[in-house]
Amino acid sequence: MTMYVWDYLSEYEREREDILDAVDTVFRSGRLVLGESVKGFEEDFAAYQGVDHCVGVDNGTNAVKLGLQALGVGPGDEVITVSNTAAPTVVAIDGTGATPVFVDVRPDDYLMDTEQVASAITHRTKALLPVHLYGQCVDMAPLRRLADRHGLVILEDCAQAHGALHHGRPAGTMGDAGAFSFYPTKVLGAYGDGGAVITHRAEADQALRRLRYYGMDQDYYVVGTPGHNSRLDEVQAEILRRKLTRLDGYIEGRRAVARRYEEGLADIAGAYGLVLPTTNEGNTHVHYVYVVRHAQRDDIIDRLKGYGISLNISYPWPVHTMTGFAHLGWTEGALPQTESAAREIFSLPMYPSLDQARQDRVIEALREVLGTL
CATH class of the missing domain: 3.90.1150.10 (Aspartate Aminotransferase, domain 1)
Incomplete structure (x- = not known):
């Protein structure tokens, strides 16, 4: 029997009763889209991360894309990131109309070489996008100094870093927003796709809630920037809410x-x-x-x-x-x-x-x- 790098079946056997109860809870709730399970998970994950706001979305790619858009990134802008990452990081940047600009990684940990970032900044640079790869954080202090000096925003790609800490601070809380994936293989994984963006910024939270719902702030009426259909699924949210406790x-x-x-x-x-x-x-x-x-x-x-x-x-x-x-x-x-x-x-x-x-x-x-x- 072949052994693979990841397997969920033994974990599922242990948690099966709770997972199936989560599904039944949603199906019996009377609300299948953006109901109490999404709201509850957003509140619980925000509390776990120690931030004011969490917005659930449909996957990690759109967490990055919508996170950037909510922070004001768009066509004509540049976003500095790394090439040693999953392609969705860069696909998301491209999806905003911005241009990804790469810096190299360090040879010992394969994380962004923050010493190269300053020379990559141009008049078009709008955002820095460090990727907390493999489960540990990029050195954030120099990035914060550069962002403050040049008036840039920071979106942390935390798809591989749920629960990781950097000098006691959780991944996703050191920039202006943090994007998470809940793909099944992740440290906190759903039973399908899912994602979220966390932030301390109220205006970013409001923008994210519009962007994940076509750009609407009320039914059938789009305001500001047209958005996407990028809502976190109610069933996945309830499963994630249960798994968050573990x-x-x-x-x-x-x-x-x-x-x-x-x-x-x-x-x-x-x-x-x-x-x-x-x-x-x-x-x-x-x-x-x-x-x-x-x-x-x-x-x-x-x-x-x-x-x-x-x-x-x-x-x-x-x-x-x-x-x-x-x-x-x-x-x-x-x-x-x-x-x-x-x-x-x-x-x-x-x-x-x-x-x-x-x-x-x-x-x-x-x-x-x-x-x-």
Whole structure:
């Protein structure tokens, strides 16, 4: 039986009664769209994050897109971000009519190299979009200083960082708004698509509520900027509301898995060229994925298939090298750290219900493969 980087079935078996009750609660409520479950989840998630406002939307991509629009980003603007991210980050920027501008990442943690941001700012720059990748936060202090100096807004991409902290502050609360995805694989995942934007800014909250509902502030009447049909589904909201009460437990489960990898691989990593993930000072890592690095990545992945282990790469193609973004004019070699990482990184299985026996199977197989290279 093939083992994959993510699996939800064992978790579902444990939580099945509550999940099905959540569905039944919505179906019996008499309100299937923007009802009490969406309202309740928005209030609960805002409280968990320690912010004033949370607006549920239909997916993480639109959380980024609508978040940018609510902060005033539009055609003719530039948004500084990274190419080492899931394509939806950049798809969302493109969807606002703004132009994504890339800076490279750091070689040790693959996060935005904040020292490169200042030189990327132009008179068209409107926003900074750091991506809190793999479960830990970008260094936000220098970005905040740059934003304040140049009059920019900051939208944090928190799709992989639910519950992550940076010097005690939750991901998504250090900029002007934070965008979250609740895709099933996420640290807080739904049983389908979902997303949300959190903010302290009342005007952004009001704009988001219009934008997710066609641009309406009342039935059938569009004001300001026309919006989208981007409402968080009532069933997914109720499931997320239940799962939010277990989020801290999910995070601790992920940390336990990360500790077992460290214990099982640290003694051979250096000798065999395997680079294990690090946690930056001041960060609380939630380990959305467990990303390791090796110069013979592709060979390792192929050999592990013989052990029934199928691994993932997050991400094999930097966004700036994709043909879909050729119109931006970036070429290979422009972001050397990003491109180097894309050739060597890969993810080991990571989810809170990963039991020790299955994880040991991964560790032993990887040790054996490394020993034959």
